[in-house]
Amino acid sequence: MASHAMTGASHREPNYLEYKGKHTGILAWILSTDHKRIGIMYLVVLTAFFLLGVTLGFFMRLEQLYLDKSVSLMTAATYNAIFTLHGVTMIFLVVVPGIPATLGNFMLPLMLGAKDVSFPRLNLLSWWLYVVGALIIFASLFSGGGLPDAGWTFYAPYSVRTATNIPLAVFGVFILGFSSILTGLNFVTTMHRMRAPGMSWFRMPLFCWSLYATGWIQVLATPILGITMLLVFAERLLNIGIFDPSLGGDPILYQHLFWIYSHPAVYIMILPGMGVISEILPTFSRRTIFGYKAITYSTLAIALAGSLVWGHHMFTTGQSWYANFVFSLLTFLVGIPTAIKVFNWVATLYKGSIRIEAPLLYAVGFIFLFSIGGFTGIMLGILNVDIHLHDTYFVVAHFHYVVFGGTMMALFAGIHYWWPKMTGKMYNKKWAISGWAVMFIGFNLLYFTMFIMGYEGMPRRYYGHLEQFHQAHRIATYGSWVLITGILMMVATLISSLRNGEPAADNPWGGSTLEWSIAGLPPLLNFDEIPEVTEDPYTYNPEPEVAHE
Amino acid sequence: MGAGNFATQVDNTFLIVLAISVITLIGITIAMIWFMYRYHHTRHEQAKDIHGHLGLEVAWTVIPTILVLSMFYFGMEGYSEMRTIPEDAFEIQATGRMWSWVFEYENGIQDTALRVPLNRPIHMKLVSNDVIHSLYIPAFRIKKDVVPNVDNRMWFAADEPGYFKDAIACAEYCGDSHWNMYADLDVLPQAEFDAWYKSKGEEFAALAQPAAPGEASKVGLRGPMLFTLKGCNACHSVDGSPLVGPTLKGIFGKEEEVVLADGSSKMITVDEEYLIRSIKEPDAEKVKGFENSIMVAQPLTETELAEIVAYLKTL
Known part of the structure; x- marks a missing residue:
C-alpha cells in the first residue's frame, strides 16, 4: 500500500530496544515517552494483573467444589472479597485498558505512518496513572476493616455501609479513569492530526478505526464514572445522602450513573478486539477485507448505540415501563451492527488463500466465542427472559464469553500476530496452537456450563450452592483447570520465544499495513521518512510472498 | 414444583431465540471451517480480492433487524403481563433484610416461609429494611429487586400444591450470607390455605393482645x-x-x-x-x-x- 523506498536506510538506525537515551536501566523504560516502550510496559504490568485475576478466579472455582461449607477452603467473607477483587482487577486493570493500552500504543503510530502519538508525555502520564491507580486499589486491601467485598459494581447502599475500605478502592478506580480518558484523547488526536500523507480516513486500517471509536467513548463516558466514584466517596466521608436511602439518597440513581459508564465500557473493551480481528483475517487470507465500509460504519454505530443502552442492566429494579421498553429496543439495535461485522469477517475468508497460523486460529476462535456472547446478549435483552436470567450465572457466562472469549482472545490473537514486530522473535508455532486449543476447550467447559446453571436458577455471587447445582459446578471447576493450563502454555510459549525463538523476518505473515513495511524492529521514530500512502488498506499483491516457514 | 403462570411463555421465547442462535452459529462455524479448508493456500493459491457485495450487506442488515425486532416484541408482550397485577390478587408483603425473608399477611401473620393458595394470583409488595435484595423464584421465572424506599411489586400464581424447600432466593448481592438467603414456598389448595390463614391469624392476634387482668403475663411467649x-x-x-x-x-x-x-x-x-x-x-x-x-x-x-x-x- 505504501512506497517501500525508505526501508533500506532503516537498518542503520538503532531499533527501539537498542536506542540509548539519557536514562539507563529501568529508568530508560519508566521515563520513556516512546509509544512502543509504553505499549510494552502496559503489556508487562497488564499480564501480571491478568495472572493475578486468573489466580483469584481459580480459587473461586475451587471453593465451588465444596457443597458442605463447614469443611470448605474459605469463609463467605473471603469468597466475597475474592470475587470483588477478581472483578475489579479484570475489568479496571486488564480488560478496559487492555488492547488500546498495549497493542494500540505500540501499533497505532506505526499503522498510521506516524513517529509517535500526538502527546507522548501525556501518554507516559497515562501509564503512571494506571500504575498509581492500581497501587491505590491494592493498598485498600491492607487498610480498613477487611478486604473490599462490594463486588466490582460497588452497588449502593451496600458499598456505602460495609466496613471495608471501599473509599480507597473507589479512589483508585477514579485515578484509573483519568488514565483511560487521556489515552482516548491522545489516540483520537493522533488519528486526526498524524495520519501519513495520502492516508485518508477510509484508508485507515480497521484497527485504527476501532481505536478511534473507542477513544471517543473513553473521553465521553469515563468522566461519569469519575463523578460517580467521587459521589460514593463524598457520601462515605461526609455522610451526606446521595445514594444511601437511610440518609435520604436514591440507590437506583447510583445504578444509572454506574451503568452510564460501565455499559459503554463494554464497548471500550470489545471494539479494539474487533479491530484486531479485522487486521488478522485479511492478512492470513491474503485478500482484502470484505465490506471495509460496512465494518467501519458498524464500529461507529456500536459506539453510538452502545452508549444508550445502560438501562438494560436494570430491568428488575422497578424502573418505569417506558424505560424498560426503550432500553430493551435499543439493546436489540446494537445487535445489528455486531451481526454485520461477524458476517463480513466470515466472508473475508471466502476465496482467500489461507495460511493456518496461531493468530488466525485465535481470530476464528474469537468469532465463535464472541458470537455465543452476542446471541446470549440478545437473549438477555428480551424483557421477560431477562427478568428470569438477570443476576444469575447466565449473565456471568454471557459476559465472560464477550469479555474473555471476545476481548481477551482478541488480545491474545493480536499479541501472536504482532509479536514478531514487537520482539523480533518467532514463537514455536506448534506450542502456540496447542495452547490455543487447550484454552478453547477449557473455556467452553467452564463458561458454557454456567449458561445451563444460570437458566436453572443459580444466582451469581453465591459462596455456596444448592445440591442440584453441584454436578455442574464441578464440571465448571474442572474446566477452569483446563483453561488455566492453556493460558500457562501460551505465556510459557511466548516468554520462551524471547530466549530461544528464531529471529523474525521483517514481514513474516505478509501483512500489507504500514507497520510491516519497517525492516526489523522499529527504530525510535519508526520511519526514517514518512511513508506516502497510495492505496486502500489490505490491497494484496497477487503473488504470495510469505517468508515464514 | 410446577412452573407458575409465566414460565411457559418465558421458556418458549427463550427457546425460539435459542433455535435461531444455534442455527446461525452452526452456519457461521461451518462456513469458517469450510472456507479454511477449501481456500487453504495449498488448495487455493491465488486469493481473490472481493471488496464487498451490496446485496449481501443489505441482506445481513435487514434480516437481523427483522429478527431482533420480533424478539423485542415477544419479550415486551410477555413482560407486559408480568407487570399488570390482577385487581383481585391476594396481597402479601415480603421483607428482605440481611439475610432472611419474612412474609406478612393482612391479618397480622408473619412467617419465614411463603404460604400461598393454589392457582390464585399473588401480589407481592416488596420491602427492604437495609440494602438492595431481589426476590427470585427461579421455577416461576420471576424476580424483582427489593429496594429500600422504593415501592416495588410483583405477582405470580402457583400451579402445583406442595412444600418446596429453598424455592425463593435473593438475587442481588447483599453481603456475607447472601448465598444462604433462601426461603421455602408452601402452596396449599384454597380450602387448606383458608383454614391455615384463619387459625394462624387468630393465634397471632391473641399473642399481640396485652394480657387480660388476672391472666399471667404473655411477655416472653413470642x-x-x-x-x-x-x-x-x-x-x-x-x-x-x-x-x-x-x-x-x-x-x-x-x-x-x-x-x-x-x-x-x-x-x-x-x-x-x-x-x-x-x-x-x-x-x-x-x-x-x-x-x-x-x-x-x-x-x-x-x-x-x-x-x-x-x-x-x-x-
Whole structure:
C-alpha cells in the first residue's frame, strides 16, 4: 500500500530496544515517552494483573467444589472479597485498558505512518496513572476493616455501609479513569492530526478505526464514572445522602450513573478486539477485507448505540415501563451492527488463500466465542427472559464469553500476530496452537456450563450452592483447570520465544499495513521518512510472498 | 414444583431465540471451517480480492433487524403481563433484610416461609429494611429487586400444591450470607390455605393482645418466634456457634469488651439497658471482634422489643 523506498536506510538506525537515551536501566523504560516502550510496559504490568485475576478466579472455582461449607477452603467473607477483587482487577486493570493500552500504543503510530502519538508525555502520564491507580486499589486491601467485598459494581447502599475500605478502592478506580480518558484523547488526536500523507480516513486500517471509536467513548463516558466514584466517596466521608436511602439518597440513581459508564465500557473493551480481528483475517487470507465500509460504519454505530443502552442492566429494579421498553429496543439495535461485522469477517475468508497460523486460529476462535456472547446478549435483552436470567450465572457466562472469549482472545490473537514486530522473535508455532486449543476447550467447559446453571436458577455471587447445582459446578471447576493450563502454555510459549525463538523476518505473515513495511524492529521514530500512502488498506499483491516457514 | 403462570411463555421465547442462535452459529462455524479448508493456500493459491457485495450487506442488515425486532416484541408482550397485577390478587408483603425473608399477611401473620393458595394470583409488595435484595423464584421465572424506599411489586400464581424447600432466593448481592438467603414456598389448595390463614391469624392476634387482668403475663411467649421473624437468627446463634455476629448464648449478665463509635473500648456487663440499646442502635457499643460487622436496626414495636429482651435473658 505504501512506497517501500525508505526501508533500506532503516537498518542503520538503532531499533527501539537498542536506542540509548539519557536514562539507563529501568529508568530508560519508566521515563520513556516512546509509544512502543509504553505499549510494552502496559503489556508487562497488564499480564501480571491478568495472572493475578486468573489466580483469584481459580480459587473461586475451587471453593465451588465444596457443597458442605463447614469443611470448605474459605469463609463467605473471603469468597466475597475474592470475587470483588477478581472483578475489579479484570475489568479496571486488564480488560478496559487492555488492547488500546498495549497493542494500540505500540501499533497505532506505526499503522498510521506516524513517529509517535500526538502527546507522548501525556501518554507516559497515562501509564503512571494506571500504575498509581492500581497501587491505590491494592493498598485498600491492607487498610480498613477487611478486604473490599462490594463486588466490582460497588452497588449502593451496600458499598456505602460495609466496613471495608471501599473509599480507597473507589479512589483508585477514579485515578484509573483519568488514565483511560487521556489515552482516548491522545489516540483520537493522533488519528486526526498524524495520519501519513495520502492516508485518508477510509484508508485507515480497521484497527485504527476501532481505536478511534473507542477513544471517543473513553473521553465521553469515563468522566461519569469519575463523578460517580467521587459521589460514593463524598457520601462515605461526609455522610451526606446521595445514594444511601437511610440518609435520604436514591440507590437506583447510583445504578444509572454506574451503568452510564460501565455499559459503554463494554464497548471500550470489545471494539479494539474487533479491530484486531479485522487486521488478522485479511492478512492470513491474503485478500482484502470484505465490506471495509460496512465494518467501519458498524464500529461507529456500536459506539453510538452502545452508549444508550445502560438501562438494560436494570430491568428488575422497578424502573418505569417506558424505560424498560426503550432500553430493551435499543439493546436489540446494537445487535445489528455486531451481526454485520461477524458476517463480513466470515466472508473475508471466502476465496482467500489461507495460511493456518496461531493468530488466525485465535481470530476464528474469537468469532465463535464472541458470537455465543452476542446471541446470549440478545437473549438477555428480551424483557421477560431477562427478568428470569438477570443476576444469575447466565449473565456471568454471557459476559465472560464477550469479555474473555471476545476481548481477551482478541488480545491474545493480536499479541501472536504482532509479536514478531514487537520482539523480533518467532514463537514455536506448534506450542502456540496447542495452547490455543487447550484454552478453547477449557473455556467452553467452564463458561458454557454456567449458561445451563444460570437458566436453572443459580444466582451469581453465591459462596455456596444448592445440591442440584453441584454436578455442574464441578464440571465448571474442572474446566477452569483446563483453561488455566492453556493460558500457562501460551505465556510459557511466548516468554520462551524471547530466549530461544528464531529471529523474525521483517514481514513474516505478509501483512500489507504500514507497520510491516519497517525492516526489523522499529527504530525510535519508526520511519526514517514518512511513508506516502497510495492505496486502500489490505490491497494484496497477487503473488504470495510469505517468508515464514 | 410446577412452573407458575409465566414460565411457559418465558421458556418458549427463550427457546425460539435459542433455535435461531444455534442455527446461525452452526452456519457461521461451518462456513469458517469450510472456507479454511477449501481456500487453504495449498488448495487455493491465488486469493481473490472481493471488496464487498451490496446485496449481501443489505441482506445481513435487514434480516437481523427483522429478527431482533420480533424478539423485542415477544419479550415486551410477555413482560407486559408480568407487570399488570390482577385487581383481585391476594396481597402479601415480603421483607428482605440481611439475610432472611419474612412474609406478612393482612391479618397480622408473619412467617419465614411463603404460604400461598393454589392457582390464585399473588401480589407481592416488596420491602427492604437495609440494602438492595431481589426476590427470585427461579421455577416461576420471576424476580424483582427489593429496594429500600422504593415501592416495588410483583405477582405470580402457583400451579402445583406442595412444600418446596429453598424455592425463593435473593438475587442481588447483599453481603456475607447472601448465598444462604433462601426461603421455602408452601402452596396449599384454597380450602387448606383458608383454614391455615384463619387459625394462624387468630393465634397471632391473641399473642399481640396485652394480657387480660388476672391472666399471667404473655411477655416472653413470642420471643423465640420474633427472634426468627425479625431475622436475628441470621447472624446470632443461641447455641454458642460463631456466625457473623456474636452468639447470644448466656448473653445476659455476661462481661463483654465493647467498642464505641469513636473507636475506644470499655468493659461492660450486659444488662437490659445494653440489650435494648444494642437492638435500637446497633453501632453504639459493638462487641469487640465484631466492630466491622454490619447490623441494621429492625423496625420493632415496644411490645416486640420487650418480648425479645425477655427471651434473650433466658438464653
